[in-house]
Structures are given as structure tokens and as C-alpha cells.
Amino acid sequence: QNIAVVTHGQANDPFWSVVKNGVEAAAKDSGVKVTYRAPESFDMVAMSRLIDAAVNQKPDGLVVSVPDASALGAAIQRAVKAGIPVITINAGLESSKKLGALLHVGQSEYDAGKSAGEKLKEMGGKNGICVNQEVGNVSLDLRCKGFADGFAGKTKVVPTGNEPSEVRAKVKAALDSDTSIDTIMALGAATAGEPAVAAAKDSGRLAKIRIATFDLSAGFLKAIAAKEAAFAIDQQQFLQGYMPVSFLALHAKFGLMPGGNVPSGPNLITSEKVSQVIELSAKGIR
Amino acid sequence: MNPPGILQSSPAVPVDERIKRISPLAKLMRRPELGAVAGLILVTGFFLAVADPVMFNLAGLVNFLTPAAQLGIMALGASLLMIGGEFDLSIGSMVAFAGLIFGASITVLHLPLLAAVPLTLAVAGIIGVVNAAIVIRTGLPSFIVTLAALFILRGLSLVGLKWATGGSTQLRGIAEAVQGQAFLGLFSGKVFEGLFATLTEHRWLPRFDNGEPMITGLPVEIVWFVGLTALATWVLLRTPLGNWIFATGGDPAAAKNSGVPVRHIRIGLFVVAAMCAALVAIITVLDSGSTDARRGFQKEFEAIIAAVIGGCLLTGGYGSAVGAFLGSIIFGMVMIGLTYTRIDQDWYLVFLGGMLLVAVLFNNSIRKRVTGER
Amino acid sequence: MNPPGILQSSPAVPVDERIKRISPLAKLMRRPELGAVAGLILVTGFFLAVADPVMFNLAGLVNFLTPAAQLGIMALGASLLMIGGEFDLSIGSMVAFAGLIFGASITVLHLPLLAAVPLTLAVAGIIGVVNAAIVIRTGLPSFIVTLAALFILRGLSLVGLKWATGGSTQLRGIAEAVQGQAFLGLFSGKVFEGLFATLTEHRWLPRFDNGEPMITGLPVEIVWFVGLTALATWVLLRTPLGNWIFATGGDPAAAKNSGVPVRHIRIGLFVVAAMCAALVAIITVLDSGSTDARRGFQKEFEAIIAAVIGGCLLTGGYGSAVGAFLGSIIFGMVMIGLTYTRIDQDWYLVFLGGMLLVAVLFNNSIRKRVTGER
Amino acid sequence: MSHPEHPLLEMRNIEKQFGNIVALAGVSFAAHAGECHCLLGDNGAGKSTFIKTMSGVHPPTKGTMLVNGQPVVFDTPRTAMNAGIATVFQDLAMIPLMSVTRNFWMGREPTKGWGPFKRFDVKFANAVTMAEMSKMGIRLREPDQAVGTLSGGERQTVAIARAVYFGAKVLILDEPTSALGVRQTASVLATIDRVRKQGVGIVFITHNVRHAMAVGDCFTVLNRGRTLGTARRGEISAEQLQDLMAGRQEIASLEGSLGGTV
Amino acid sequence: MSHPEHPLLEMRNIEKQFGNIVALAGVSFAAHAGECHCLLGDNGAGKSTFIKTMSGVHPPTKGTMLVNGQPVVFDTPRTAMNAGIATVFQDLAMIPLMSVTRNFWMGREPTKGWGPFKRFDVKFANAVTMAEMSKMGIRLREPDQAVGTLSGGERQTVAIARAVYFGAKVLILDEPTSALGVRQTASVLATIDRVRKQGVGIVFITHNVRHAMAVGDCFTVLNRGRTLGTARRGEISAEQLQDLMAGRQEIASLEGSLGGTV
Numbered sequence A: 001q002n003i004a005v006v007t008h009g010q011a012n013d014p015f016w017s018v019v020k021n022g023v024e025a026a027a028k029d030s031g032v033k034v035t036y037r038a039p040e041s042f043d044m045v046a047m048s049r050l051i052d053a054a055v056n057q058k059p060d061g062l063v064v065s066v067p068d069a070s071a072l073g074a075a076i077q078r079a080v081k082a083g084i085p086v087i088t089i090n091a092g093l094e095s096s097k098k099l100g101a102l103l104h105v106g107q108s109e110y111d112a113g114k115s116a117g118e119k120l121k122e123m124g125g126k127n128g129i130c131v132n133q134e135v136g137n138v139s140l141d142l143r144c145k146g147f148a149d150g151f152a153g154k155t156k157v158v159p160t161g162n163e164p165s166e167v168r169a170k171v172k173a174a175l176d177s178d179t180s181i182d183t184i185m186a187l188g189a190a191t192a193g194e195p196a197v198a199a200a201k202d203s204g205r206l207a208k209i210r211i212a213t214f215d216l217s218a219g220f221l222k223a224i225a226a227k228e229a230a231f232a233i234d235q236q237q238f239l240q241g242y243m244p245v246s247f248l249a250l251h252a253k254f255g256l257m258p259g260g261n262v263p264s265g266p267n268l269i270t271s272e273k274v275s276q277v278i279e280l281s282a283k284g285i286r
Numbered sequence B, C: 001m002n003p004p005g006i007l008q009s010s011p012a013v014p015v016d017e018r019i020k021r022i023s024p025l026a027k028l029m030r031r032p033e034l035g036a037v038a039g040l041i042l043v044t045g046f047f048l049a050v051a052d053p054v055m056f057n058l059a060g061l062v063n064f065l066t067p068a069a070q071l072g073i074m075a076l077g078a079s080l081l082m083i084g085g086e087f088d089l090s091i092g093s094m095v096a097f098a099g100l101i102f103g104a105s106i107t108v109l110h111l112p113l114l115a116a117v118p119l120t121l122a123v124a125g126i127i128g129v130v131n132a133a134i135v136i137r138t139g140l141p142s143f144i145v146t147l148a149a150l151f152i153l154r155g156l157s158l159v160g161l162k163w164a165t166g167g168s169t170q171l172r173g174i175a176e177a178v179q180g181q182a183f184l185g186l187f188s189g190k191v192f193e194g195l196f197a198t199l200t201e202h203r204w205l206p207r208f209d210n211g212e213p214m215i216t217g218l219p220v221e222i223v224w225f226v227g228l229t230a231l232a233t234w235v236l237l238r239t240p241l242g243n244w245i246f247a248t249g250g251d252p253a254a255a256k257n258s259g260v261p262v263r264h265i266r267i268g269l270f271v272v273a274a275m276c277a278a279l280v281a282i283i284t285v286l287d288s289g290s291t292d293a294r295r296g297f298q299k300e301f302e303a304i305i306a307a308v309i310g311g312c313l314l315t316g317g318y319g320s321a322v323g324a325f326l327g328s329i330i331f332g333m334v335m336i337g338l339t340y341t342r343i344d345q346d347w348y349l350v351f352l353g354g355m356l357l358v359a360v361l362f363n364n365s366i367r368k369r370v371t372g373e374r
Numbered sequence D, E: 001m002s003h004p005e006h007p008l009l010e011m012r013n014i015e016k017q018f019g020n021i022v023a024l025a026g027v028s029f030a031a032h033a034g035e036c037h038c039l040l041g042d043n044g045a046g047k048s049t050f051i052k053t054m055s056g057v058h059p060p061t062k063g064t065m066l067v068n069g070q071p072v073v074f075d076t077p078r079t080a081m082n083a084g085i086a087t088v089f090q091d092l093a094m095i096p097l098m099s100v101t102r103n104f105w106m107g108r109e110p111t112k113g114w115g116p117f118k119r120f121d122v123k124f125a126n127a128v129t130m131a132e133m134s135k136m137g138i139r140l141r142e143p144d145q146a147v148g149t150l151s152g153g154e155r156q157t158v159a160i161a162r163a164v165y166f167g168a169k170v171l172i173l174d175e176p177t178s179a180l181g182v183r184q185t186a187s188v189l190a191t192i193d194r195v196r197k198q199g200v201g202i203v204f205i206t207h208n209v210r211h212a213m214a215v216g217d218c219f220t221v222l223n224r225g226r227t228l229g230t231a232r233r234g235e236i237s238a239e240q241l242q243d244l245m246a247g248r249q250e251i252a253s254l255e256g257s258l259g260g261t262v
Ligand SMILES: Nc1ncnc2c1ncn2[C@@H]1O[C@H](COP(=O)(O)OP(=O)(O)OP(=O)(O)O)[C@@H](O)[C@H]1O
Pocket: D018, D021, D022, D023, D041, D042, D043, D044, D045, D046, D047, D048, D049, D050, D090, E149, E150, E151, E152, E153, E154, E179, E181
């Protein structure tokens, strides 16, 4: 069988590379062929063409992420109309059913952000910044928005690039110019989380600042273990790659399909749980 | 050494003994764009050999021609501007900004399509004029001026989207708002749907296994793309304006001294490039029904790549619209084509870079061989 | 009309009556880089007025000079190459690729620092030679050739990282592996720590409330940045090689006809640009202890921006290393500075673009005013 | 003077500075209909700078220009052209990458058709170009050849042919014969003669006293940005002119060793 | 012939094509020490193309080149220079954005200091440049002026002064006097004379028969890519040469109307 996976995350994005690893593991385990495709930037127009291209090849199943239901709707509906079973992952929980997908695996970015915000508020945070390494990428913007809504305190977005040294300098600048900041929410562990920890060290206030991040990286997990950072939100995105592929493989073979959506997270990694995760993270499984 | 006596025997020479016969093929290959044909053939050949054959049925063709056409419309504007000796790096951001203007004028101001489209084009045109005015006034390179515009427009798109949506970076509901309005078919949807339906019925077009047609019509952007290419080619080769564009790019000082209105040409080209981007914004916004702050990201870059593959010189004064057309198709084919192969996505960029390089090298060597240059 | 009688009275003219006195300031401002000083002053003034004053204490200075220095080292290589008339768009990807080579040779091959650094530089140099060879052989514009290299290197970094880590896009444990090795201080950490400690003790440097020093030394990249700027300036202005670089960029055909070894210059410049990127990769990898597939994303672009702000012409043959130095600092300051202000961060890109434009315009108008050009 | 009516083109006290360099320090000059006015002078005297202000390339720092007695300001070369002034610049103002025909017609392309379908009449343009070039003694291989691949003299001839073809009232030639062969030079001088007889005013810059004496009606000598004065034909001999241009310096000694051949 | 020993530089049956255009169809030529060999011919005859193959700018399509009787291949202009050949190209080969001094020394900068501290000796370079230029009759304002802002003649003089200064064995001059004033022309001709007497072989391209006759020892005429033959001084008169160059065509009729001044 052939299963096509089309997502909105670039292949070199650490988060999505884990999803892709999950897809490949499932393909091996279930003995199906998969192709994983994604546009090279957050580009909904290009992504809908990639879905079309995948559908043209009449796959036995289609896995898509849906960060923009109106832009991708037509392409997904075309697949559904052609009788191809579709599972949505990661983003798109709200629109999954409406578009005719069988089910959704994953969790909405907004909800993950919200629960992280609530947790940080619980830990005593009052004034937070959200370090966004790709402003305009709707999934990242939703993470920030969720954080702001859950945190319910004073929040501000700090837009940065992908370069650790630049992120570090900007976070330090933010901390230095507003000494009441006590919470940092980073939207990526390696790109934003680790430099944020370094910046907090540079500004001499590491002890007073709660740092949390989306996704995992070995470096950030070490900081959690050392109690320098608070926690990391893990969507267990490996599952978002693995499960839909094996579901669709089973569907093609035996017509089986679970009855409802599968939430893969959120899962907060705090200092207690960190030790088991570090090695897996370095291998691209968590 | 020749003895001086020879001096008297000046041979009677025929008119053009100094010009060797040249094959019509070589003559054709001298045109800047026709080198790109070689690249196109090479890339097509590669995919024919490697990719799923559905890539080249009509549905597959339309599938990769659609993004190629969207890129191509921008590449046309960019290549005209490049021939005129300037760059516009802000056209990628312009797609996002014009998308915002268009989306907001429909969903926030509730304007009809017939007002929103001219408004969007006008705003783009004004930004083009501003870019041009700064470049001309200060004599700064257009690279740096339009780079500033790149950042500013991208930033304004973000701010504007947040304003228009009340905090989100994604504006939706545009397609619904214009449903059924006059002239919608000019910018959205597909043409020749009747013809395609008949063809599918007669099994001349591919279907899905459950009998659904794979393709229901020709996306309107492909029609725009072909039409604009023809128009740009005509202007470049057959009108005084075209001559002025080449002259402005070739040597602005010499062009000005020969009486070419260099300023006006430059302003006009900036406006055209900006409007092409705005047109792409309108088409893609209507197509996807939404717009977001990342639309058109790095498209300026891809447009320039397409123009260069098609034979435009970065230094100006040389190039063609058909070249940009072919370059966009090559680029679009490589971009989407990977999906039809079994190559791992991780290798995508290596593949893209390799194909570009091979296509351009092949172009170049074929043209040199045929025209006998060295 | 003058009667013909005047013909006899040819006035006795002094030697250089045709040259007006010129102020030493104007003479200075003629240097390409010194225009950028005006931009730097403007931007500094703006932040002094608007930003939190901690931006300009020593810790704040080091904070924005560190990314500026990393960008600046690349901008130096890029500006030398631009003066020589070529582009290298692959230097951003080269940061990721060289980072991979460096990281993998330490963590996978377990090489010592002393072997890993030369290996990384050598690989970068070879890629530079390949780029140069293709450009020279085919006569294709370096824009398109190095663009292909941009994609290919970026893609190879991803593939290589996954290979080296067994599936992750981040390679870590590099800092731990080289701990305590010889010459580590050349590429990592801070210098003058003793001096800074003494200064802090005497309260000449700021401290945190708990008495900890705010700043413990000067990051090593700043030293590299200053040193390389001095070296590049000396080469450009005071050696035959510098003359050849200007000549190659100004008019390659004329330079070649005058006996300048244009090919060798070009190859050398590509190698230098690639090695500068590799040096930045080494420094940043050691600094962060890890490398990932997105390092250096769009840095080629920023390096070119910095060079252009600093007065380099995109067409080659004109520019300076000090200009690239100042341009990098302006760019670094604007990039980080907004975070020190109370301006809404959504406006970041608008602000970045606006500041760039204003700085460059100010540059330009000041220089024209002072030198009396029009 | 012999011209009571207004001159076609008059320049009064033109000054021009580039930054701190003074190129022209007050030069006056007039071109009359049907006359060839020669502008002579040493290298760097300011001749090219002067005629560039005449043809609108750069505005003078100071001074006035009059066309038919009316003060004018030429802000672009196009304005000057529309006033009937055609110029052959010393650097020729050609686009190397473009074909001979396209360069010839640049800025004033002939069109056919109407309204939005008006288009560049390539056939007519090619024919006229070939004809005008062969009138100047150059037989082109093909009108599509890029100007960048022409020989120096061929290129100069294109520029001259173009200016002559479009020179309505005043024709300015900046060292038009510098790269030309014997035959082409003769043909250019003959052309000047012919055009002058049609009532066009000609400004002719040359370093060759023989050429100047052959066609000139009037001679103005520039030196280091100033005019040394104007003389009419017959008021001055070739030797006097030569002396003036060379500043009467080492020339004598050189002439001796070279046998009066310069 | 009068030269039993090997010529400094000999070209045998050189052919050159650009794509489908035949620029040279088999030209032979020799330059001897202490002689000035004039290369004459109509516009587009192929003179510049010919000397470009001599100086290594482009390789000939066919034919052999010999230096002191040894076959050589010049793959770059630098190789030719190292063989002692210096050239003034018709397009001058100058970088407009660079200063006069830097252009003058381009490719052979004088240095001082040693090892890694070897540096461009700016002071010496400036002094030599100013001196060499004033020998040619041009007094520069400052050696730092960009070449792009020099007048046409000033620029040409820089190129000539440079070639003369570095011309070790053979000096090739492609229409060196085309943009020069009377005084500068005289000075260039005198320079040719002086350099020749020092034993340098000179190749001199010109359209001016008087200049050719003044300094030439030998005359070769090219026509449409072929040589019409070579004559030594005294074997041919100025009129014969003129006739040959112009192809004996309309020249007579023109001469009549212009009074024999061309
Ligand atoms: N753009 C410029 N910037 C600075 N100086 C200039 C510029 N243009 C010309 N000059 C200077 O002005 C003077 C006059 O130059 P111009 O070209 O008018 O001389 P010319 O009389 O035409 O000489 P030639 O006979 O050599 O062509 C020269 O000394 C030249 O160096």
C-alpha cells in the first residue's frame, strides 16, 4: 500500500523531523510505503498543491496537518470525494470532521499553549514573554496566543530569528529592559528554549525566572534536570506520525479504524520525568 | 614576409564573405529564452524517467503548472524590472500586504470585488512608485531600498492582520464574502469547465478509482500567466517601450543621453512588478479563501531565480519574458515534481539545488555549442 | 561674441587653479565606509533617546555586539567578494554545513579541536573553490551558481545531521567533547577575563544587585571581528592584492587585459567568503555547544545587507572592509535594539526596514552634502 | 558681427563644477544656422563638459542658455532633442548588448499600426539603418549585430549616422572622427558640409586642425575651462590655430624631430 | 629581407572567428627590435582583433605565434606581459572607479617591506605616475582622481604612459592618439621614436597616414580580415598608402570638394 503524508512543517524543523521519524517507523512496522512531503516554508498555497499532487497518485490513505482549513479545505475535500481515507494530525482538530477526515491525531497548538500558560501562572508567574522564532507562522502564533490566554498576566511577544546567538541577545535585552519579567515561554526547545536559558544566566536572574518551552531538545531537558528551567511541553509528536500511518495501514488491510480522535498530548516534562526522555530526544524520537 | 609587390593586387571581395552560414537552429538559440528550452527538456526528461507517470497526465500538468503560474506572474514582473536594470525584493512581502489590503477591504470594509481589486492594485502601484522614487531620487541601489520595503511590508502585513482580525495572523472568510459576485471568474476558479467535463465523460481525461474526475477545469492563473507572457513579449520585442526598457537596463546613462525617458521607464517597471505581485495575491487569496502573514515568503527570491534560469542577466539589459515563463515552469516542476518520486523529503533541497544547477549548466552548454560561442 | 583680437591674450594660468579647496572632512567622507559612520551615529542617537539606558552600558554593548560580530565576520567575506564583483549566496547554508562537519568530526570521529578546525576550514575552502570553478568555467552569474549551492548545502546539512545523530536535527555534546583542549580559547568563550574582573572589582564595570559581575570578559568573536576587519582593510588598501580585487570587480575584462590574474583572485575570494562562514560556524557551535539544521538561515542575505549599508556596490569594484564592519554593527544594533524600547514588538519588521532605510538615506545625503556631489 | 538675427543656440558664461573640480570657468559660445562652429582645445580643456551642458546631460552650475534668443533650461537630453539638438557624444552613448538598429533608433522608434497596436516598425528601421550606415562608408554585415561586437570605428559611425539622421536644427559632434578610417573620415566631413548647406547649425569638436580648417566657419579655442576667444574663417591661419591649441609650447622642438607631420 | 635574425614577435597565418563572423582570414606579420611597424586599414578590417591575439586577450582560431623564433601560446594577457609585450588597447582597459595611480600600476604594483608585510608603495607609485603623465604632456590635478572622471584624452594618456613604462620588448599601440590633443599627439609620436631607438619593437595602429609616415619603418595594410601586404619605409609613398587604406574609392571626389584636407 501507499500512504501519503503532507504537513506544513519543514523537514529541517526539529519538531517535524520527529513526526517524520514516526511516519518512517510506522511504515517499517506496518510494511507500507509512505511518502512524506512538506513545503519549504509556512506556505499554505504551496501545501495545497502538494496535497493535490499526492492525491493524483491515488494513495491508499492520506495524512495531513491543517493549520488553515479554508486554504487546504478544497484539496482535502477533493481527496475525500475521490474515496481516499484522510486522517488529520497536529493542527486542525476543529475542522477535521467538517472536511470529511476520519479522525484527528494530536492536540491543538492553542490548547497546548493554554495549558502551559496555566501551569506557569500556577508556578507564580506574573509577567511573561513569548519568544517566537517565526512570527506569522500561524501554528506558532497560536501557541503564543494560547500561552497568553492561559497565563492571564502581562505578556509580550519577542520576535526573533532562528540563530541561537540572536535569540539569546534579544531575550537578554528584554530581560534587562524590563526587570519585572519572571516567565519565559519559548516556542521551540533548541532554537528558542536553550538560548533563553543562556540569556537568563547572562542577566543574572536565572533563579528568579521560570522558563518553559514547547517541544524537546536534549540541551533544554538537561536544563530542566538541573532545575534551571521549569518544564517542556511534549506533544509526543512521534505519535502524530506513527499512529495515523499504522491506522491507515490497518484500514487498508482490514478496514479497521478507531472510533474517535486521539489526543497525543499535552504532556509536561518536568524535572522528575526528564531522565528517561533525554536520550530519546537526542535520537529524534521525542 | 610578403614582398611589397603584393601591395598592388588588392583582391576584389564579394559583399559578405566575412559571414559564415549559420543554421536556423543556431539563430533561434541566440534568443535569450530559448536556451531555457534545453533546461526544460532536461528536467522533463528526468521526471519522465523517475516520477510517477500521473505527473504528466493533464491533472498532473495542471497541478504543477498552477504554482508555476503563480510564481510565473511574479517572475514576469521581476524579469521586466531586471531587464530594466533594477531589482524589487519587496514583491514577496507585497503578496502578503496586497492580500491583506484585498482581504480587509472585502471582509472589513465590505467592498465588492469590483472595488477591492482596483483598490488593491492601486495600493500596490503606489508602493511601486514610492520605491522607484526613492531609488531615482537618491541614486541608492534598488537592492537596499526594496529590501527595506521587504521588511516594512512584511511587518505591516502582520500588524494589519492583527488589526483586521482582532489578534490573529490569519484572515478568513474572504471566499465566502465574494461568492457569486460579478467578474469573480476573472480571478478565481477554473475556466473551460464544460469542456473538461465533456472530455472526462468521454474518458479522455483521468479519473479517480471511484469515477470522480481528477480535473475539472483550467485554473484561471494559468490563463493569466500565458496571457501576460504574450503581452510582455510583445511589448519587449515589438514596441518602442520595449526598446526603452532594454536601453535603460543596458546603460542608463547612454539611454538617457539618447533621449530615452529613463525615469519614467523605471517608475513604470516598479509599478508593473508590484502590480504583478498584487495580482498573484488576489488570485491566491480568492483561491485559498484566506490570507496570512507569511504569504509570499521568499517569493521575490524564487521569481528572480526563475528569471535568471530563463536567461535574464542580473546586470540588466538582457533577457526575455518567454525566458521567465520557461524558468517558472522549470522551477515549478522541480518544486512539485519530487512529490511524484520516491525520493526522501530530506533530500528535497539537495535535489532542488542540483536540478537548478544542472538545468542552468545544460542550458548554457547547449547554447554555446549551437551558436559556436566560446 | 568675443572679437578675434582676444585670441592673442592667452592668460598665464597658475598650476592648479581648476581645483577648489576641499575641507579635510569632505576628503574623509569620500571614503566609501565613512558614509556609514553617519548612519551609525543616527541609529545610536535614536536608541540613546528611545531605548532603555542599559542598552549602552558595557554589558548591553557586548550583548548586541556579539551577534553583530558573528554577522560581521561573514559580512567581511561577503564584502570582499562583492568588491571582487561576485556574490556568494551559499554562505548562510555554509554555516550549517560547516557546523555539521565540525560537530561531526568532534562527536562522531572524535577528532581533537586542533584537527577539527582545519578540517572544517578546508572543507569550506574546497566548496568555495568548486563554486568559483563553476562560475569561471561556465561564465554563469555567481548568483545562480551559489544559489544552487545554498540549497544543496542546506539540504546536505539536514541529511548529515540525521546521519550523525541517528534521526535528530540537532547535534549536541560538542562543547563537552572539547572541554579543556588546547587552543579552545581561540574560538570560544571570553578574553581579557582578568582585566574585566579587576575592573569590576574597582566598580568601573556594572554589577548585578547581588554583587556578581554583569560581564566577565569580551566574547572572542568580537576580537576576531575587529582583527579580521583590520586585516581586510590592510589588504584592500595597502597591498597589490587589494588593487587586484578592486580591478577584478570594477571591470574583469579590463583587469585581465592589464595583467591581473582575475581567475585566481576570484577563486581566492570565494574561498575567503566560505572560510569566514566556516569560522562563524565554529565559533557559534562552540558557543552554543550544539548545531542544528537551521543555523545561518538567511545569513547570506544579512551579510550582503551589512556590506551594502557599509557602502559596497552590488556591481562590484567599490566598497571597504570598514564599511562592512560598520554596516554589521548598524544592522546588529537595529536587530537587537527594538527589544530595549517600549515599541510594540509586532512592529519589529516595520521598524527594522524603516531604520535600515533611514540609515542608508542619511548616509547618502550626508556624504553628498559634504563632498558637494549632486 | 555678421549675424544680426538670434543664433540657433547661445551659451552665456557657462560654469560647471564637479565636486571640488572646476571644469568650466565661464564659457560663452553661439551656433548659427548653416554654420559649422569648431570647438578646439587641449585634452581636459572642458570641451566635452561644455557640449554636455548644451545637450542637457548635466545642468550648468551657472550661466544661461538661449535657443533662438529664448532662455531655456534643458533638464534632460530628451528636452534638448525635442528642441532639435542632436549629439554624438565622445563616449557615443550606445548600449553594447543591443543591436545596431535598436541603438540607431533608441528613443525615437518608428511605429506602425494604431492605438494599442502601435508597434516598432522593425523592417523600416532596419532598412534605414543599413542605408544610413552605408552612406557613411560602412557596410554592415547585418542590422541585428550587437553594437558591443562592432569595431571602434563602426560603432562611432553608428552614432554619427544616428545624430545626422535626427539632427533637426543643431548637430553637435564630439570628436566624431577619432576612431574612423580615411574613407569614413572623408565621408563624415562631406556629410558635415552637406548638412550645413541645408541650414543646420553644427558644433564640431576635433583635435585635428586640418579637419577643422576643412569644414569650419568659426573657431573657438578652450583652455583649462576658459575660452581663448572665437575667430571666423579667414581671420586665422591653421598655424595660428595649432599654436593656440598646443599652448605654443614644446611643439616646435618636437616638430623638428618628426618632420612637421603632426 | 633585412632581418636575418628572428623577429621579436611573429604571427603566421592567424585566423579568428567569433561565432559565425570571420574577423581574420589568415594574417601574417612580424615585429622587429628597434622598428616601428604600422598596422593600417579600414574600420572593421580586423586590426584590433589581430593585436588582441598578439597580446593574449583571445586565442586565435588558427595560426601560430613565435617569440624570438620560439612558438608560444599566450593563454592570458599576463603571459604575454611576462614575455615583455605591453599593449594600449583601443578600449584602454582601465577601471573607471579606480584612481589614476591604481590603474597605472594595475597588475604590477610596486611594493616595499618584506614577507607578509610587503605592501603597495603608494608614495612611489604616485610619484612615478605623475611624472610619466607629465612627460606625455598631461598635468594631472591629483593622482587620486578616479579614471572615470578624466577626459577622453587624459584617460588615453594614462594607458599610453603605462604601456610605455612597462613595455619591455614589444609595445603595441591601438590607435593611441585618437583622442589626443595636438601637443599630446606630438609627445606620443616623440615617445614612440625614443622608445624605438632603445631597441623596443613597436606595433602602431593608426588611421592617420601622416602619423604613420612620421614614425613607421614598416607598413602593413589589412582589409576585411586579410593582409594586403607589407611595405618598408621608402618603398611606398603617403599617397599610395592612403589609396590602399581607403580602397581607392570615392576618396578622389571627396577630396575635391574638401580641398585635400583629410
Ligand atoms: N564627472 C566628473 N567629475 C570630476 N571631474 C570631471 C568630471 N568630468 C570631467 N571632469 C574633469 O573636467 C575636465 C574637463 O573634461 P572634458 O571631458 O570636458 O575635457 P575635454 O576638453 O573633452 O578633453 P578631451 O579632449 O580629452 O576629450 C577634465 O580635467 C576632467 O578631469
